[in-house]
Amino acid sequence: xxxxxxxxxxxxxxxxxxxxxxxxxxxxxxxxxxxxxxxxxxxxxxxxxxxxxxxxxxxxxxxxxxxxxxxxxxxxxxxxxxxxxxxxxxxxxxxxxxxxxxxxxxxxxxxxxxxxxxxxxxxxxxxxxxxxxxxxxxxxxxxxxxxxxxxxxxxxxxxxxxxxxxxxxxxxxxxxxxxxxxxxxxxxxxxxxxxxxxxxxxxxxxxxxxxxxxxxxxxxxxxxxxxxxxxxxxxxxxxxxxxxxxxxxxxxxxxxxxxxxxxxxxxxxxxxxxxxxxxxxxxxxxxxxxxxxxxxxxxxxxxx
Amino acid sequence: xxxxxxxxxxxxxxxxxxxxxxxxxxxxxxxxxxxxxxxxxxxxxxxxxxxxxxxxxxxxxxxxxxxxxxxxxxxxxxxxxxxxxxxxxxxxxxxxxxxxxxxxxxxxxxxxxxxxxxxxxxxxxxxxxxxxxxxxxxxxxxxxxxxxxxxxxxxxxxxxxxxxxxxxxxxxxxxxxxxxxxxxxxxxxxxxxxxxxxxxxxxxxxxxxxxxxxxxxxxxxxxxxxxxxxxxxxxxxxxxxxxxxxxxxxx
Numbered sequence: 001x002x003x004x005x006x007x008x009x010x011x012x013x014x015x016x017x018x019x020x021x022x023x024x025x026x027x028x029x030x031x032x033x034x035x036x037x038x039x040x041x042x043x044x045x046x047x048x049x050x051x052x053x054x055x056x057x058x059x060x061x062x063x064x065x066x067x068x069x070x071x072x073x074x075x076x077x078x079x080x081x082x083x084x085x086x087x088x089x090x091x092x093x094x095x096x097x098x099x100x101x102x103x104x105x106x107x108x109x110x111x112x113x114x115x116x117x118x119x120x121x122x123x124x125x126x127x128x129x130x131x132x133x134x135x136x137x138x139x140x141x142x143x144x145x146x147x148x149x150x151x152x153x154x155x156x157x158x159x160x161x162x163x164x165x166x167x168x169x170x171x172x173x174x175x176x177x178x179x180x181x182x183x184x185x186x187x188x189x190x191x192x193x194x195x196x197x198x199x200x201x202x203x204x205x206x207x208x209x210x211x212x213x214x215x216x217x218x219x220x221x222x223x224x225x226x227x228x229x230x231x232x233x234x235x236x237x238x239x240x241x242x243x244x245x246x247x248x249x250x251x252x253x254x255x256x257x258x259x260x261x262x263x264x265x266x267x268x269x270x271x272x273x274x275x276x277x278x279x280x281x282x283x284x285x286x287x288x289x290x291x292x293x294x295x296x297x298x299x300x301x302x303x304x
Numbered sequence: 305x306x307x308x309x310x311x312x313x314x315x316x317x318x319x320x321x322x323x324x325x326x327x328x329x330x331x332x333x334x335x336x337x338x339x340x341x342x343x344x345x346x347x348x349x350x351x352x353x354x355x356x357x358x359x360x361x362x363x364x365x366x367x368x369x370x371x372x373x374x375x376x377x378x379x380x381x382x383x384x385x386x387x388x389x390x391x392x393x394x395x396x397x398x399x400x401x402x403x404x405x406x407x408x409x410x411x412x413x414x415x416x417x418x419x420x421x422x423x424x425x426x427x428x429x430x431x432x433x434x435x436x437x438x439x440x441x442x443x444x445x446x447x448x449x450x451x452x453x454x455x456x457x458x459x460x461x462x463x464x465x466x467x468x469x470x471x472x473x474x475x476x477x478x479x480x481x482x483x484x485x486x487x488x489x490x491x492x493x494x495x496x497x498x499x500x501x502x503x504x505x506x507x508x509x510x511x512x513x514x515x516x517x518x519x520x521x522x523x524x525x526x527x528x529x530x531x532x533x534x535x536x537x538x539x540x541x542x543x544x545x546x547x548x549x550x551x552x553x554x555x
Binding site: 183185186188189190191192193194195196199203204207208 | 387388397402403418465
Protein backbone atom coordinates (compact mmCIF):
# COMPACT_ATOMS: atom_id res chain seq x y z
CA UNK A 1 0.00 0.00 0.00
CA UNK A 2 2.62 2.47 -0.98
CA UNK A 3 0.17 4.49 -3.04
CA UNK A 4 -2.36 5.52 -0.33
CA UNK A 5 -4.66 7.24 -2.80
CA UNK A 6 -5.77 3.97 -4.36
CA UNK A 7 -6.97 2.42 -1.06
CA UNK A 8 -9.87 3.48 1.12
CA UNK A 9 -8.77 4.84 4.45
CA UNK A 10 -10.25 3.53 7.66
CA UNK A 11 -12.77 0.96 6.32
CA UNK A 12 -15.30 2.10 8.94
CA UNK A 13 -18.24 0.24 7.46
CA UNK A 14 -16.46 -3.12 7.41
CA UNK A 15 -15.42 -2.68 11.00
CA UNK A 16 -19.00 -1.90 12.01
CA UNK A 17 -20.27 -4.90 10.06
CA UNK A 18 -17.78 -7.16 11.85
CA UNK A 19 -18.93 -6.05 15.29
CA UNK A 20 -22.63 -6.33 14.38
CA UNK A 21 -22.15 -9.86 13.02
CA UNK A 22 -20.25 -10.87 16.15
CA UNK A 23 -23.08 -9.58 18.33
CA UNK A 24 -25.78 -11.37 16.32
CA UNK A 25 -23.89 -14.64 16.54
CA UNK A 26 -23.37 -14.18 20.26
CA UNK A 27 -27.11 -13.58 20.65
CA UNK A 28 -27.90 -16.82 18.80
CA UNK A 29 -25.58 -18.76 21.06
CA UNK A 30 -27.01 -16.96 24.09
CA UNK A 31 -30.59 -17.96 23.27
CA UNK A 32 -29.73 -21.64 23.39
CA UNK A 33 -27.89 -21.29 26.67
CA UNK A 34 -30.68 -19.19 28.23
CA UNK A 35 -33.35 -21.68 27.13
CA UNK A 36 -31.47 -24.56 28.68
CA UNK A 37 -30.89 -22.65 31.90
CA UNK A 38 -34.52 -21.49 32.00
CA UNK A 39 -35.99 -24.93 31.47
CA UNK A 40 -33.75 -26.44 34.11
CA UNK A 41 -34.58 -23.66 36.55
CA UNK A 42 -38.31 -24.26 36.21
CA UNK A 43 -37.87 -28.03 36.38
CA UNK A 44 -35.92 -27.73 39.62
CA UNK A 45 -38.18 -25.05 41.09
CA UNK A 46 -41.50 -26.84 40.51
CA UNK A 47 -39.94 -30.13 41.57
CA UNK A 48 -38.77 -28.42 44.74
CA UNK A 49 -42.40 -27.56 45.63
CA UNK A 50 -43.39 -31.14 44.82
CA UNK A 51 -40.69 -32.62 47.03
CA UNK A 52 -41.74 -30.35 49.91
CA UNK A 53 -44.88 -32.46 50.15
CA UNK A 54 -43.73 -35.82 48.88
CA UNK A 55 -40.42 -37.12 50.16
CA UNK A 56 -37.75 -38.03 47.63
CA UNK A 57 -37.58 -41.55 49.03
CA UNK A 58 -41.32 -42.10 48.64
CA UNK A 59 -41.10 -40.78 45.08
CA UNK A 60 -38.16 -42.93 44.08
CA UNK A 61 -38.76 -46.09 46.07
CA UNK A 62 -42.46 -46.87 46.24
CA UNK A 63 -44.23 -48.75 43.49
CA UNK A 64 -47.69 -47.25 43.49
CA UNK A 65 -48.37 -44.39 41.10
CA UNK A 66 -51.86 -42.96 41.51
CA UNK A 67 -51.52 -39.20 41.40
CA UNK A 68 -54.93 -38.26 40.07
CA UNK A 69 -57.30 -40.07 42.41
CA UNK A 70 -57.70 -40.25 46.16
CA UNK A 71 -55.86 -41.74 47.95
CA UNK A 72 -52.94 -40.30 46.01
CA UNK A 73 -49.66 -42.19 45.66
CA UNK A 74 -46.50 -40.87 44.13
CA UNK A 75 -44.20 -43.83 43.67
CA UNK A 76 -42.49 -43.26 40.32
CA UNK A 77 -41.15 -46.79 39.81
CA UNK A 78 -44.05 -47.98 37.58
CA UNK A 79 -43.43 -45.07 35.22
CA UNK A 80 -39.68 -45.74 35.17
CA UNK A 81 -40.11 -49.45 34.50
CA UNK A 82 -42.71 -48.65 31.83
CA UNK A 83 -40.29 -46.23 30.18
CA UNK A 84 -37.37 -48.62 30.40
CA UNK A 85 -39.32 -51.58 29.09
CA UNK A 86 -40.38 -49.61 26.02
CA UNK A 87 -36.84 -48.26 25.55
CA UNK A 88 -35.14 -51.63 25.91
CA UNK A 89 -37.79 -53.27 23.74
CA UNK A 90 -37.18 -50.61 21.11
CA UNK A 91 -33.45 -51.27 21.21
CA UNK A 92 -34.11 -54.99 20.93
CA UNK A 93 -35.83 -54.25 17.64
CA UNK A 94 -33.59 -51.46 16.41
CA UNK A 95 -30.06 -52.59 17.31
CA UNK A 96 -29.73 -55.70 15.16
CA UNK A 97 -31.72 -54.24 12.31
CA UNK A 98 -30.00 -50.84 12.43
CA UNK A 99 -26.56 -52.40 12.48
CA UNK A 100 -27.59 -54.78 9.71
CA UNK A 101 -28.82 -51.91 7.56
CA UNK A 102 -25.60 -49.99 8.20
CA UNK A 103 -23.39 -52.96 7.32
CA UNK A 104 -25.40 -53.55 4.16
CA UNK A 105 -25.28 -49.90 3.12
CA UNK A 106 -21.63 -49.26 3.83
CA UNK A 107 -20.15 -52.61 2.76
CA UNK A 108 -22.44 -54.50 0.43
CA UNK A 109 -24.80 -52.14 -1.39
CA UNK A 110 -23.80 -50.82 -4.80
CA UNK A 111 -23.55 -47.03 -4.96
CA UNK A 112 -26.80 -46.97 -6.94
CA UNK A 113 -28.77 -48.97 -4.41
CA UNK A 114 -27.26 -46.96 -1.59
CA UNK A 115 -28.40 -43.75 -3.26
CA UNK A 116 -31.96 -45.06 -3.10
CA UNK A 117 -32.01 -46.76 0.30
CA UNK A 118 -30.28 -44.08 2.34
CA UNK A 119 -32.74 -41.26 1.55
CA UNK A 120 -35.64 -43.66 2.18
CA UNK A 121 -34.20 -44.37 5.58
CA UNK A 122 -33.90 -40.69 6.33
CA UNK A 123 -37.53 -40.16 5.33
CA UNK A 124 -38.39 -42.67 8.04
CA UNK A 125 -36.87 -40.23 10.52
CA UNK A 126 -39.08 -37.42 9.23
CA UNK A 127 -42.45 -39.11 9.83
CA UNK A 128 -44.33 -37.35 12.68
CA UNK A 129 -44.47 -39.45 15.82
CA UNK A 130 -48.26 -39.18 16.02
CA UNK A 131 -48.38 -41.06 12.73
CA UNK A 132 -46.18 -43.74 14.23
CA UNK A 133 -48.54 -43.87 17.20
CA UNK A 134 -51.55 -44.59 15.01
CA UNK A 135 -49.50 -47.03 12.97
CA UNK A 136 -48.86 -48.93 16.20
CA UNK A 137 -52.49 -48.72 17.25
CA UNK A 138 -54.04 -49.67 13.93
CA UNK A 139 -51.46 -52.04 12.46
CA UNK A 140 -48.96 -53.44 14.96
CA UNK A 141 -51.39 -54.00 17.84
CA UNK A 142 -54.02 -55.78 15.68
CA UNK A 143 -51.21 -57.92 14.28
CA UNK A 144 -50.03 -58.85 17.76
CA UNK A 145 -53.60 -59.52 18.81
CA UNK A 146 -54.12 -61.77 15.83
CA UNK A 147 -51.24 -63.91 17.13
CA UNK A 148 -52.51 -64.09 20.69
CA UNK A 149 -55.84 -63.16 22.24
CA UNK A 150 -54.17 -62.22 25.50
CA UNK A 151 -52.54 -59.11 24.03
CA UNK A 152 -54.24 -56.00 25.39
CA UNK A 153 -55.36 -53.16 23.15
CA UNK A 154 -52.78 -50.91 24.76
CA UNK A 155 -49.51 -52.75 25.31
CA UNK A 156 -45.81 -52.12 25.79
CA UNK A 157 -44.70 -54.43 22.98
CA UNK A 158 -46.52 -52.48 20.29
CA UNK A 159 -45.05 -49.24 21.61
CA UNK A 160 -41.56 -50.78 21.76
CA UNK A 161 -41.77 -52.02 18.18
CA UNK A 162 -42.90 -48.68 16.83
CA UNK A 163 -40.30 -46.75 18.83
CA UNK A 164 -37.76 -49.23 17.53
CA UNK A 165 -38.75 -48.34 13.98
CA UNK A 166 -38.54 -44.66 14.88
CA UNK A 167 -34.96 -44.86 16.19
CA UNK A 168 -33.85 -47.18 13.40
CA UNK A 169 -32.69 -44.33 11.13
CA UNK A 170 -30.61 -42.85 13.97
CA UNK A 171 -28.74 -46.09 14.50
CA UNK A 172 -28.44 -47.06 10.86
CA UNK A 173 -27.35 -43.61 9.75
CA UNK A 174 -24.69 -43.04 12.43
CA UNK A 175 -23.34 -46.59 12.13
CA UNK A 176 -23.22 -46.27 8.36
CA UNK A 177 -21.34 -42.98 8.63
CA UNK A 178 -18.75 -44.29 11.08
CA UNK A 179 -18.25 -47.50 9.11
CA UNK A 180 -17.90 -45.62 5.85
CA UNK A 181 -15.29 -43.47 7.59
CA UNK A 182 -13.13 -46.50 8.40
CA UNK A 183 -10.13 -46.05 6.09
CA UNK A 184 -10.10 -48.09 2.90
CA UNK A 185 -6.51 -49.05 3.63
CA UNK A 186 -7.62 -50.99 6.71
CA UNK A 187 -10.04 -53.08 4.64
CA UNK A 188 -7.38 -53.66 2.00
CA UNK A 189 -4.92 -54.76 4.67
CA UNK A 190 -7.42 -57.37 5.79
CA UNK A 191 -8.28 -58.54 2.28
CA UNK A 192 -4.57 -58.84 1.48
CA UNK A 193 -4.32 -61.44 4.25
CA UNK A 194 -6.81 -63.64 2.46
CA UNK A 195 -9.84 -62.59 4.48
CA UNK A 196 -13.34 -63.03 3.14
CA UNK A 197 -15.78 -60.16 2.98
CA UNK A 198 -17.79 -60.90 6.09
CA UNK A 199 -14.62 -61.59 8.08
CA UNK A 200 -13.36 -58.16 7.12
CA UNK A 201 -16.66 -56.49 7.92
CA UNK A 202 -17.31 -58.19 11.25
CA UNK A 203 -13.76 -58.41 12.55
CA UNK A 204 -12.07 -55.34 11.19
CA UNK A 205 -14.57 -52.69 10.11
CA UNK A 206 -17.08 -53.03 12.96
CA UNK A 207 -14.41 -53.01 15.72
CA UNK A 208 -12.78 -49.99 14.10
CA UNK A 209 -16.14 -48.19 14.09
CA UNK A 210 -17.07 -49.32 17.59
CA UNK A 211 -17.11 -45.89 19.21
CA UNK A 212 -19.65 -44.55 16.74
CA UNK A 213 -21.73 -47.70 16.90
CA UNK A 214 -21.95 -47.62 20.71
CA UNK A 215 -22.69 -43.90 20.67
CA UNK A 216 -25.55 -44.46 18.22
CA UNK A 217 -27.00 -47.14 20.51
CA UNK A 218 -27.00 -44.79 23.47
CA UNK A 219 -28.36 -41.91 21.46
CA UNK A 220 -31.15 -44.17 20.23
CA UNK A 221 -31.83 -45.29 23.78
CA UNK A 222 -32.16 -41.78 25.08
CA UNK A 223 -34.42 -40.90 22.15
CA UNK A 224 -36.55 -43.92 22.98
CA UNK A 225 -36.79 -42.80 26.60
CA UNK A 226 -37.89 -39.35 25.56
CA UNK A 227 -40.39 -40.42 22.91
CA UNK A 228 -43.88 -39.31 23.91
CA UNK A 229 -46.62 -39.28 21.30
CA UNK A 230 -46.28 -42.79 19.91
CA UNK A 231 -45.99 -44.41 23.32
CA UNK A 232 -48.89 -42.43 24.72
CA UNK A 233 -51.07 -43.74 21.91
CA UNK A 234 -49.79 -47.30 21.83
CA UNK A 235 -48.87 -48.22 25.40
CA UNK A 236 -51.82 -46.74 27.22
CA UNK A 237 -52.08 -45.12 30.63
CA UNK A 238 -51.87 -47.91 33.14
CA UNK A 239 -48.97 -47.24 35.48
CA UNK A 240 -47.92 -50.69 36.65
CA UNK A 241 -44.79 -52.72 37.14
CA UNK A 242 -45.01 -55.72 34.86
CA UNK A 243 -42.72 -57.99 32.93
CA UNK A 244 -45.45 -58.90 30.48
CA UNK A 245 -44.90 -56.79 27.38
CA UNK A 246 -48.45 -57.44 26.20
CA UNK A 247 -50.05 -55.51 29.03
CA UNK A 248 -50.68 -51.79 29.09
CA UNK A 249 -48.19 -49.61 30.91
CA UNK A 250 -47.54 -45.90 31.24
CA UNK A 251 -44.25 -44.23 30.49
CA UNK A 252 -42.91 -41.09 32.14
CA UNK A 253 -43.47 -39.03 29.03
CA UNK A 254 -46.99 -40.39 28.56
CA UNK A 255 -47.86 -39.36 32.09
CA UNK A 256 -46.58 -35.85 31.52
CA UNK A 257 -48.61 -35.63 28.32
CA UNK A 258 -51.71 -36.98 30.05
CA UNK A 259 -51.58 -34.40 32.83
CA UNK A 260 -50.71 -31.56 30.48
CA UNK A 261 -53.72 -32.28 28.30
CA UNK A 262 -56.14 -32.62 31.18
CA UNK A 263 -57.61 -29.89 33.36
CA UNK A 264 -55.24 -30.23 36.27
CA UNK A 265 -55.20 -26.97 38.22
CA UNK A 266 -52.00 -24.97 38.15
CA UNK A 267 -50.02 -25.27 41.37
CA UNK A 268 -51.68 -28.47 42.55
CA UNK A 269 -49.60 -31.42 43.63
CA UNK A 270 -50.42 -33.49 40.53
CA UNK A 271 -49.44 -30.52 38.38
CA UNK A 272 -46.12 -30.29 40.18
CA UNK A 273 -45.62 -34.02 39.90
CA UNK A 274 -45.07 -33.74 36.15
CA UNK A 275 -42.06 -31.54 36.83
CA UNK A 276 -40.64 -34.09 39.24
CA UNK A 277 -41.13 -36.78 36.61
CA UNK A 278 -39.64 -34.48 33.97
CA UNK A 279 -36.64 -33.77 36.18
CA UNK A 280 -35.99 -37.49 36.62
CA UNK A 281 -36.35 -38.03 32.90
CA UNK A 282 -33.94 -35.20 32.24
CA UNK A 283 -31.39 -36.67 34.64
CA UNK A 284 -31.72 -40.07 32.95
CA UNK A 285 -31.07 -38.71 29.47
CA UNK A 286 -28.28 -36.50 30.81
CA UNK A 287 -26.52 -39.56 32.21
CA UNK A 288 -27.01 -41.37 28.89
CA UNK A 289 -25.51 -38.48 26.97
CA UNK A 290 -22.53 -38.24 29.29
CA UNK A 291 -22.02 -41.97 28.93
CA UNK A 292 -22.12 -41.71 25.17
CA UNK A 293 -19.52 -38.94 25.21
CA UNK A 294 -17.31 -41.01 27.49
CA UNK A 295 -17.63 -44.05 25.24
CA UNK A 296 -16.85 -42.10 22.11
CA UNK A 297 -13.67 -40.84 23.78
CA UNK A 298 -12.76 -44.16 25.34
CA UNK A 299 -13.19 -46.25 22.21
CA UNK A 300 -12.20 -43.69 19.62
CA UNK A 301 -9.43 -45.10 17.42
CA UNK A 302 -6.81 -42.84 16.08
CA UNK A 303 -6.79 -43.00 12.35
CA UNK A 304 -5.14 -40.38 10.25
CA UNK B 305 11.33 -70.35 -19.05
CA UNK B 306 8.29 -69.65 -16.94
CA UNK B 307 9.84 -71.71 -14.13
CA UNK B 308 12.39 -68.96 -13.61
CA UNK B 309 9.64 -66.57 -12.52
CA UNK B 310 7.26 -66.80 -9.57
CA UNK B 311 5.06 -64.13 -11.02
CA UNK B 312 4.82 -63.08 -14.59
CA UNK B 313 2.60 -60.92 -16.79
CA UNK B 314 1.95 -61.44 -20.48
CA UNK B 315 0.64 -58.60 -22.61
CA UNK B 316 -1.11 -57.22 -19.58
CA UNK B 317 -3.22 -54.12 -20.09
CA UNK B 318 -5.15 -52.52 -17.24
CA UNK B 319 -7.92 -49.96 -17.47
CA UNK B 320 -10.18 -47.89 -15.28
CA UNK B 321 -13.27 -47.51 -17.42
CA UNK B 322 -12.11 -46.17 -20.77
CA UNK B 323 -8.84 -44.99 -19.35
CA UNK B 324 -6.09 -47.52 -20.03
CA UNK B 325 -3.33 -47.04 -17.46
CA UNK B 326 -1.05 -50.00 -18.20
CA UNK B 327 -0.26 -50.99 -21.78
CA UNK B 328 0.76 -54.50 -22.87
CA UNK B 329 3.24 -55.11 -20.13
CA UNK B 330 5.16 -58.39 -20.15
CA UNK B 331 7.47 -58.75 -17.19
CA UNK B 332 8.66 -61.52 -14.90
CA UNK B 333 9.67 -61.52 -11.24
CA UNK B 334 12.45 -63.81 -10.07
CA UNK B 335 12.05 -66.02 -7.06
CA UNK B 336 13.66 -64.78 -3.83
CA UNK B 337 14.77 -61.47 -5.25
CA UNK B 338 13.75 -57.86 -4.85
CA UNK B 339 12.36 -56.21 -7.94
CA UNK B 340 11.73 -52.47 -7.87
CA UNK B 341 9.03 -50.79 -9.93
CA UNK B 342 9.95 -47.19 -10.57
CA UNK B 343 8.50 -44.38 -12.65
CA UNK B 344 6.84 -40.99 -12.29
CA UNK B 345 3.46 -40.59 -10.56
CA UNK B 346 0.59 -41.92 -12.64
CA UNK B 347 2.77 -44.27 -14.71
CA UNK B 348 0.69 -47.27 -13.64
CA UNK B 349 3.21 -48.96 -11.37
CA UNK B 350 0.89 -49.10 -8.34
CA UNK B 351 -2.01 -50.34 -10.47
CA UNK B 352 0.26 -53.05 -11.84
CA UNK B 353 1.37 -54.01 -8.34
CA UNK B 354 -2.21 -54.21 -7.12
CA UNK B 355 -3.17 -56.70 -9.82
CA UNK B 356 -0.70 -59.20 -8.36
CA UNK B 357 -3.01 -59.87 -5.42
CA UNK B 358 -6.16 -58.77 -7.21
CA UNK B 359 -6.65 -55.73 -4.98
CA UNK B 360 -8.09 -53.92 -7.98
CA UNK B 361 -11.12 -56.21 -7.83
CA UNK B 362 -12.70 -53.72 -5.44
CA UNK B 363 -12.76 -51.01 -8.08
CA UNK B 364 -15.91 -51.46 -10.17
CA UNK B 365 -14.61 -49.90 -13.35
CA UNK B 366 -11.34 -51.83 -13.34
CA UNK B 367 -10.74 -54.23 -16.22
CA UNK B 368 -7.79 -56.11 -17.63
CA UNK B 369 -6.65 -58.01 -20.68
CA UNK B 370 -3.69 -60.34 -20.96
CA UNK B 371 -2.41 -62.74 -18.34
CA UNK B 372 -1.01 -62.63 -14.84
CA UNK B 373 0.68 -65.93 -14.06
CA UNK B 374 1.46 -67.06 -10.55
CA UNK B 375 3.67 -70.15 -10.77
CA UNK B 376 2.36 -70.65 -14.28
CA UNK B 377 -1.33 -70.31 -13.43
CA UNK B 378 -3.38 -67.38 -14.62
CA UNK B 379 -4.76 -65.76 -11.47
CA UNK B 380 -7.56 -64.06 -13.35
CA UNK B 381 -8.81 -66.81 -15.61
CA UNK B 382 -8.13 -70.11 -13.91
CA UNK B 383 -10.84 -71.31 -11.54
CA UNK B 384 -9.20 -70.16 -8.32
CA UNK B 385 -10.70 -68.73 -5.17
CA UNK B 386 -9.37 -65.21 -4.92
CA UNK B 387 -9.26 -65.18 -1.10
CA UNK B 388 -7.32 -68.46 -1.10
CA UNK B 389 -4.96 -67.06 -3.69
CA UNK B 390 -4.27 -63.92 -1.66
CA UNK B 391 -2.74 -66.05 1.09
CA UNK B 392 0.25 -66.58 -1.19
CA UNK B 393 0.81 -62.90 -1.79
CA UNK B 394 1.34 -60.58 1.15
CA UNK B 395 1.02 -56.83 0.82
CA UNK B 396 2.48 -53.86 2.63
CA UNK B 397 0.79 -50.55 1.96
CA UNK B 398 1.88 -46.97 1.56
CA UNK B 399 0.68 -45.91 4.97
CA UNK B 400 0.99 -48.35 7.87
CA UNK B 401 -2.48 -49.83 8.44
CA UNK B 402 -2.41 -52.05 11.54
CA UNK B 403 -5.76 -53.24 12.85
CA UNK B 404 -7.19 -51.53 15.89
CA UNK B 405 -6.27 -54.44 18.14
CA UNK B 406 -3.25 -55.72 20.04
CA UNK B 407 0.13 -56.32 18.41
CA UNK B 408 -0.37 -60.03 18.91
CA UNK B 409 -3.81 -60.08 17.30
CA UNK B 410 -2.52 -58.08 14.37
CA UNK B 411 -0.21 -61.01 13.64
CA UNK B 412 -2.55 -63.87 14.45
CA UNK B 413 -5.69 -62.59 12.74
CA UNK B 414 -4.74 -63.59 9.20
CA UNK B 415 -3.48 -67.07 10.09
CA UNK B 416 -6.48 -67.64 12.37
CA UNK B 417 -9.13 -66.92 9.76
CA UNK B 418 -7.16 -68.98 7.27
CA UNK B 419 -7.11 -72.02 9.52
CA UNK B 420 -3.50 -72.06 10.74
CA UNK B 421 -2.96 -75.18 12.85
CA UNK B 422 0.39 -74.39 14.47
CA UNK B 423 1.33 -72.65 17.69
CA UNK B 424 0.24 -69.03 17.62
CA UNK B 425 2.66 -67.70 20.26
CA UNK B 426 5.52 -69.16 18.32
CA UNK B 427 4.15 -67.67 15.11
CA UNK B 428 3.95 -64.23 16.72
CA UNK B 429 7.53 -64.47 17.92
CA UNK B 430 9.05 -65.69 14.66
CA UNK B 431 7.08 -63.24 12.54
CA UNK B 432 8.07 -60.30 14.71
CA UNK B 433 11.68 -61.48 14.74
CA UNK B 434 11.73 -61.73 10.97
CA UNK B 435 10.34 -58.20 10.83
CA UNK B 436 13.04 -57.01 13.30
CA UNK B 437 10.41 -55.80 15.69
CA UNK B 438 10.51 -58.49 18.36
CA UNK B 439 13.00 -56.81 20.70
CA UNK B 440 11.03 -53.57 20.72
CA UNK B 441 7.61 -55.06 21.42
CA UNK B 442 8.15 -58.39 23.17
CA UNK B 443 7.07 -56.95 26.52
CA UNK B 444 3.89 -55.32 25.23
CA UNK B 445 2.37 -57.80 22.84
CA UNK B 446 -1.08 -57.09 24.23
CA UNK B 447 -0.97 -53.34 23.78
CA UNK B 448 -2.55 -51.76 20.74
CA UNK B 449 -0.73 -51.84 17.43
CA UNK B 450 -1.76 -48.22 16.99
CA UNK B 451 0.39 -47.18 19.95
CA UNK B 452 3.57 -47.94 18.01
CA UNK B 453 5.54 -45.35 16.05
CA UNK B 454 4.99 -45.10 12.29
CA UNK B 455 8.10 -47.11 11.48
CA UNK B 456 7.22 -49.78 14.02
CA UNK B 457 3.67 -49.93 12.68
CA UNK B 458 5.01 -50.54 9.20
CA UNK B 459 7.24 -53.34 10.48
CA UNK B 460 4.20 -54.77 12.29
CA UNK B 461 2.39 -54.77 8.95
CA UNK B 462 5.34 -56.59 7.40
CA UNK B 463 5.28 -59.11 10.27
CA UNK B 464 1.56 -59.55 9.70
CA UNK B 465 2.21 -60.34 6.03
CA UNK B 466 5.08 -62.71 6.90
CA UNK B 467 2.90 -64.61 9.37
CA UNK B 468 0.86 -65.88 6.42
CA UNK B 469 4.04 -67.43 5.02
CA UNK B 470 3.47 -66.00 1.52
CA UNK B 471 5.80 -66.61 -1.38
CA UNK B 472 5.50 -63.06 -2.69
CA UNK B 473 5.36 -59.81 -0.74
CA UNK B 474 4.12 -56.71 -2.54
CA UNK B 475 5.20 -53.35 -1.18
CA UNK B 476 3.53 -50.15 -2.32
CA UNK B 477 5.90 -47.32 -1.41
CA UNK B 478 6.29 -48.74 2.09
CA UNK B 479 8.59 -45.96 3.27
CA UNK B 480 6.86 -42.92 1.84
CA UNK B 481 5.22 -42.04 5.16
CA UNK B 482 8.30 -42.72 7.27
CA UNK B 483 11.26 -40.73 8.54
CA UNK B 484 14.80 -41.51 7.26
CA UNK B 485 15.72 -43.66 10.26
CA UNK B 486 12.64 -45.87 9.98
CA UNK B 487 13.19 -46.02 6.23
CA UNK B 488 16.71 -47.33 6.79
CA UNK B 489 15.34 -49.99 9.16
CA UNK B 490 12.77 -51.13 6.61
CA UNK B 491 15.32 -51.20 3.80
CA UNK B 492 17.64 -53.36 5.87
CA UNK B 493 14.71 -55.62 6.61
CA UNK B 494 13.78 -55.95 2.94
CA UNK B 495 17.34 -57.03 2.13
CA UNK B 496 17.07 -59.73 4.80
CA UNK B 497 13.64 -60.86 3.66
CA UNK B 498 14.67 -61.51 0.09
CA UNK B 499 16.40 -64.69 1.22
CA UNK B 500 13.00 -66.24 1.76
CA UNK B 501 10.52 -64.16 -0.20
CA UNK B 502 10.00 -62.71 -3.62
CA UNK B 503 9.56 -59.00 -3.11
CA UNK B 504 8.11 -56.50 -5.54
CA UNK B 505 8.42 -52.93 -4.35
CA UNK B 506 7.00 -49.77 -5.85
CA UNK B 507 9.10 -46.78 -4.95
CA UNK B 508 9.51 -43.15 -5.87
CA UNK B 509 12.89 -43.11 -4.30
CA UNK B 510 15.48 -44.08 -6.90
CA UNK B 511 18.30 -44.34 -4.40
CA UNK B 512 16.14 -46.79 -2.54
CA UNK B 513 15.57 -48.86 -5.66
CA UNK B 514 19.31 -48.83 -6.34
CA UNK B 515 20.16 -49.81 -2.76
CA UNK B 516 17.82 -52.72 -2.24
CA UNK B 517 16.72 -54.24 -5.52
CA UNK B 518 18.26 -56.87 -7.75
CA UNK B 519 16.10 -56.02 -10.74
CA UNK B 520 14.37 -52.78 -11.65
CA UNK B 521 11.51 -52.11 -14.02
CA UNK B 522 11.00 -48.56 -15.23
CA UNK B 523 7.50 -47.56 -16.32
CA UNK B 524 6.38 -44.44 -18.08
CA UNK B 525 2.80 -43.50 -18.99
CA UNK B 526 1.62 -47.09 -18.75
CA UNK B 527 4.44 -48.58 -20.79
CA UNK B 528 7.16 -50.77 -19.44
CA UNK B 529 10.12 -48.87 -20.83
CA UNK B 530 12.96 -50.95 -19.56
CA UNK B 531 13.56 -53.82 -17.20
CA UNK B 532 16.82 -55.42 -16.14
CA UNK B 533 19.41 -55.82 -13.44
CA UNK B 534 19.37 -52.79 -11.21
CA UNK B 535 23.10 -52.11 -11.47
CA UNK B 536 22.89 -52.35 -15.25
CA UNK B 537 19.78 -50.19 -15.52
CA UNK B 538 21.17 -47.46 -13.32
CA UNK B 539 24.67 -47.37 -14.76
CA UNK B 540 23.93 -47.77 -18.46
CA UNK B 541 20.25 -47.53 -19.28
CA UNK B 542 19.30 -48.51 -22.80
CA UNK B 543 16.55 -45.93 -23.25
CA UNK B 544 16.85 -42.19 -23.19
CA UNK B 545 13.67 -41.94 -21.07
CA UNK B 546 15.14 -44.15 -18.39
CA UNK B 547 18.32 -42.17 -18.40
CA UNK B 548 16.43 -38.90 -18.05
CA UNK B 549 14.29 -40.24 -15.23
CA UNK B 550 17.06 -41.75 -13.14
CA UNK B 551 19.17 -38.71 -13.90
CA UNK B 552 16.47 -36.62 -12.24
CA UNK B 553 15.54 -34.68 -15.35
CA UNK B 554 11.81 -35.27 -14.77
CA UNK B 555 9.45 -37.11 -12.44
